[in-house]
Amino acid sequence: MKTQVAIIGAGPSGLLLGQLLYQNGIDNVILERKSADYVLSRIRAGVLEHTTVQGLEKAGAAERMHREGLVHEGVELVFDHKHIRVDFEKEVGKHVVVYGQTEVTRDLMDARAASGGLTVYEAEDVALHEIDTDAPYVTYLKDGTRHRLDCDFIAGCDGFHGVSRQSIPEGVLKTYERVYPFGWLGLLSDTPPVSEELIYAKHPNGFALCSQRSTTRSRYYLxxxxxxxxxxxxxxxxxxxxxxRLPPETAAKLVTGPSLEKSIAPLRSFVSEPMRYQSLFLAGDAAHIVPPTGAKGLNLAAGDVQCLADALCDYYRNGSSAGIDGYSERCMKRVWAAERFSWYMTKLLHTFPDADDFERKMQEAEFNQLELTENAVKTLAENYVGLPY
Structure with a gap:
C-alpha cells in the first residue's frame, strides 16, 4: 500500500492532521495500535484555545462543538481564599471553549469516516523504516498478517510512549524534563458544575480545580x-x-454525587527537540508533555499538526521545502512558551512538600502581582487563551 503521509496514532492530533491533509487533497493513512472504542474511552480535559477551534473548523469537524461547547470568557483563581477573576474578553478580546477531548476525537472520527479516509485500528507491532531517506515506509501487523505502507513522510502523533520518537537514532534528540512531586486525582460525576467558569484554587493542603464537561457533568481535581x-x-x-480546599461560599454550592470515573495522573514537563528527523515529524505528546495546569496539552498538539499541515501543503502544492525545513523551529517557540506558562501556573497554585518559608512567600507575592498590576493579568489571559501557532 502507498500513501503520501503515514500518520502514526489516531488520537485527536493524528485525526486532525489527517483531516487537514484530506481537505487539501493530500492522501494519508492513519495507523492506531488500539481499538477505536479504546481511544474514545480515554478521559482527558477539554479547554480549547481559539486556534484549536479554528483548526477543527478547517477540518470540517466543528459543528457539534459550536452547538454544545461552553464558551468561557474567564477563569477564577483562588489563593488561600483570596479571589481573582481573569476576564479574557476584557484583557485580550478572546475566549476559550470547554468541550471534552473525547468529543473532539469522536467528531474527528466521524469526519474521517465521512471523507472515506483510511484508519487502521488495532495495528500491532508498528515499525518505522528508512526514515533517514526519501523513501520511508511503515510495517505493521493486522489480524496476524504483516503489511507494508510506503509513503513520502511519516507523522508521529502516537504520544509519549509511542514508537515514533523511539525510532530516531540515539544522539539526535535533546530532552528536557521536570517531574513534579505530586499528582492530580480526577473525579468525573453527573452533577452540575459548581461554577459557570473554571476555578483554580491554591490551599495549604494542595491544589484543587473545578472544571466541567457540560452543564450537567463536572470534572474535579485534587x-x-x-x-x-x-x-x-x-x-x-x-x-x-x-x-x-474551596472558599466556603463555593463549597456551600457544591453538588456531590457518585463518581463515574476516578484516576490519578502524574505531572511532568517534557520536551524533546528537534521535532523533525529527515522524513519523520513528531507532533503532540510524542515531542512534549506539559502539566495540565495551563490546559495546553491538546492545544499544543493541535498547533503542531496545523503547522505540519501548512508545511506539507506548501510542499505538495508549490514544491517548497521551506515549511517542512522550518517546522521544528516554528513549533518550538510556541512549545516553550506553553511549557513556561504551564510551569508558572503549576508553581503558583500547588503546595510543594519541600518548600521553605521563603519560597512560600515568593509564591504568595507572585499571586499578589496579579492584584497589583494589570499587565500581569493581561499576560496570564493572553497565554491561557493561546498564542498563535
Whole structure:
C-alpha cells in the first residue's frame, strides 16, 4: 500500500492532521495500535484555545462543538481564599471553549469516516523504516498478517510512549524534563458544575480545580501525593477534601454525587527537540508533555499538526521545502512558551512538600502581582487563551 503521509496514532492530533491533509487533497493513512472504542474511552480535559477551534473548523469537524461547547470568557483563581477573576474578553478580546477531548476525537472520527479516509485500528507491532531517506515506509501487523505502507513522510502523533520518537537514532534528540512531586486525582460525576467558569484554587493542603464537561457533568481535581492510590480516595473523602480546599461560599454550592470515573495522573514537563528527523515529524505528546495546569496539552498538539499541515501543503502544492525545513523551529517557540506558562501556573497554585518559608512567600507575592498590576493579568489571559501557532 502507498500513501503520501503515514500518520502514526489516531488520537485527536493524528485525526486532525489527517483531516487537514484530506481537505487539501493530500492522501494519508492513519495507523492506531488500539481499538477505536479504546481511544474514545480515554478521559482527558477539554479547554480549547481559539486556534484549536479554528483548526477543527478547517477540518470540517466543528459543528457539534459550536452547538454544545461552553464558551468561557474567564477563569477564577483562588489563593488561600483570596479571589481573582481573569476576564479574557476584557484583557485580550478572546475566549476559550470547554468541550471534552473525547468529543473532539469522536467528531474527528466521524469526519474521517465521512471523507472515506483510511484508519487502521488495532495495528500491532508498528515499525518505522528508512526514515533517514526519501523513501520511508511503515510495517505493521493486522489480524496476524504483516503489511507494508510506503509513503513520502511519516507523522508521529502516537504520544509519549509511542514508537515514533523511539525510532530516531540515539544522539539526535535533546530532552528536557521536570517531574513534579505530586499528582492530580480526577473525579468525573453527573452533577452540575459548581461554577459557570473554571476555578483554580491554591490551599495549604494542595491544589484543587473545578472544571466541567457540560452543564450537567463536572470534572474535579485534587493534588495528591504520588504515593496515593485511587482506592485511598472513596467518593466521600474526595468530596469532603474538595470542599475543604474551596472558599466556603463555593463549597456551600457544591453538588456531590457518585463518581463515574476516578484516576490519578502524574505531572511532568517534557520536551524533546528537534521535532523533525529527515522524513519523520513528531507532533503532540510524542515531542512534549506539559502539566495540565495551563490546559495546553491538546492545544499544543493541535498547533503542531496545523503547522505540519501548512508545511506539507506548501510542499505538495508549490514544491517548497521551506515549511517542512522550518517546522521544528516554528513549533518550538510556541512549545516553550506553553511549557513556561504551564510551569508558572503549576508553581503558583500547588503546595510543594519541600518548600521553605521563603519560597512560600515568593509564591504568595507572585499571586499578589496579579492584584497589583494589570499587565500581569493581561499576560496570564493572553497565554491561557493561546498564542498563535
Amino acid at each position: 493534588q495528591v501525593p504520588l504515593s496515593d492510590k485511587v482506592e485511598d480516595w472513596p467518593d466521600g473523602r474526595f468530596w469532603d477534601e474538595l470542599k475543604n
